[in-house]
Amino acid sequence: MTETHLGAKAAPVRFEGVSKVFGKDVVAVDNIDLYVEAGRLVTLLGPSGCGKTTTLRMIAGLEMASSGRILIGDQDVTKLPATDRDVSMVFQSYALFPHMSVLENVMYGLTFSGYAKGEARTRALEGLDLVGLTGFDSRLPSELSGGQQQRVAVARALVLEPQVLLFDEPLSNLDAKLRRQVREDIRAIQQDLGLTVVYVTHDQEEALAVSDEIVVMRNAAIAQIGNPRELYDAPNDRFVADFIGEANLLACQITAVEGNTATIEIEGYTHSLPARGLQPGAATLAVRPSRLLIGADEGIPATVAKATYVGVRMEYTLTGGFGQVFAVHDDVDTPLDPGAEIRMAFAERGPVLLPD
Numbered sequence: 001m002t003e004t005h006l007g008a009k010a011a012p013v014r015f016e017g018v019s020k021v022f023g024k025d026v027v028a029v030d031n032i033d034l035y036v037e038a039g040r041l042v043t044l045l046g047p048s049g050c051g052k053t054t055t056l057r058m059i060a061g062l063e064m065a066s067s068g069r070i071l072i073g074d075q076d077v078t079k080l081p082a083t084d085r086d087v088s089m090v091f092q093s094y095a096l097f098p099h100m101s102v103l104e105n106v107m108y109g110l111t112f113s114g115y116a117k118g119e120a121r122t123r124a125l126e127g128l129d130l131v132g133l134t135g136f137d138s139r140l141p142s143e144l145s146g147g148q149q150q151r152v153a154v155a156r157a158l159v160l161e162p163q164v165l166l167f168d169e170p171l172s173n174l175d176a177k178l179r180r181q182v183r184e185d186i187r188a189i190q191q192d193l194g195l196t197v198v199y200v201t202h203d204q205e206e207a208l209a210v211s212d213e214i215v216v217m218r219n220a221a222i223a224q225i226g227n228p229r230e231l232y233d234a235p236n237d238r239f240v241a242d243f244i245g246e247a248n249l250l251a252c253q254i255t256a257v258e259g260n261t262a263t264i265e266i267e268g269y270t271h272s273l274p275a276r277g278l279q280p281g282a283a284t285l286a287v288r289p290s291r292l293l294i295g296a297d298e299g300i301p302a303t304v305a306k307a308t309y310v311g312v313r314m315e316y317t318l319t320g321g322f323g324q325v326f327a328v329h330d331d332v333d334t335p336l337d338p339g340a341e342i343r344m345a346f347a348e349r350g351p352v353l354l355p356d
């Protein structure tokens, strides 16, 4: 990689009570507060229609906030048009110019913002180098694979050295293998250059893989903000537990709370875990499929309803008085058979109580 100054201008983004209402009553974004630190990659994650793209477009100035304030760096940009903001966006559909070469595509924005041709060319070549496309400069977009086209789109946004770089579902046109590779490339470039990136996806695995922080959105509002591990290990409610990875939800009784530790009981089996502010009584437990211990000596009685070999692990559906759970197990060599009567327990840091 060549010496580069790209990324030097990375700035933080702040939303203060920002809403966006379309027409009379479509509330696409409802009073959100958000802070994206300079040089970090923050993902907006949530189901279709929850307001992710609208939030991103308000950072770009492609939509104007109906109320609240948006700051980029120290500047209040709430009323600033897109052309006056120092932001670039990478779209799901690449949006490359089909009749221009790769180099011309990457140079386009630079020439447009007033760079002399020589300087624009140098910077564009530097950008192509960063995304691993050295030597592809004279090709047309139609002569590239989907992943390469997406890299050109990334280079084109990068070379403008924006204060903030925005990605709206940048990988959704790629197949699974390429998705993993391009997402790793985007993350590596972001970290190398210390770029501020706001990244939209509805794919929870992608969000867990690339993010410093994840903002889970639901119905135009923020459901929870946290780093990948916090969201996976300690979701605030059923929605987040279910949206970030698979979660088994089990009814339990909190039998005692001492300090911050609760003791719960399910069918005679007890387990201690953080109380998260709850008091004794009925509660809901979320347990990840990999954190169910199956075939333990002691635990909740369960029957293996289904056993599926998927190569790297076994997947089990277990039924019992608790209802039905989904479990995964690394041991593929001695699988349990359907119909087996077993005991199911929780890993040490397995289940979490849901405060809602």
Ligand SMILES: Nc1ncnc2c1ncn2[C@@H]1O[C@H](COP(=O)(O)OP(=O)(O)OP(=O)(O)O)[C@@H](O)[C@H]1O
Residues within 6 Å of the ligand: 022, 023, 026, 027, 028, 046, 047, 048, 049, 050, 051, 052, 053, 054, 055, 202
């Ligand atoms: N220009 C518009 N006019 C009216 N309603 C809009 C407009 N743009 C978005 N909406 C509505 O605002 C809500 C949020 O849309 P948005 O595009 O932000 O969702 P999203 O989270 O990006 O969804 P997806 O995952 O499907 O892309 C939706 O109900 C949508 O129908």
Ligand SMILES: [Mg+2]
Residues within 6 Å of the ligand: 052, 053, 054
């Ligand atoms: Mg969208």
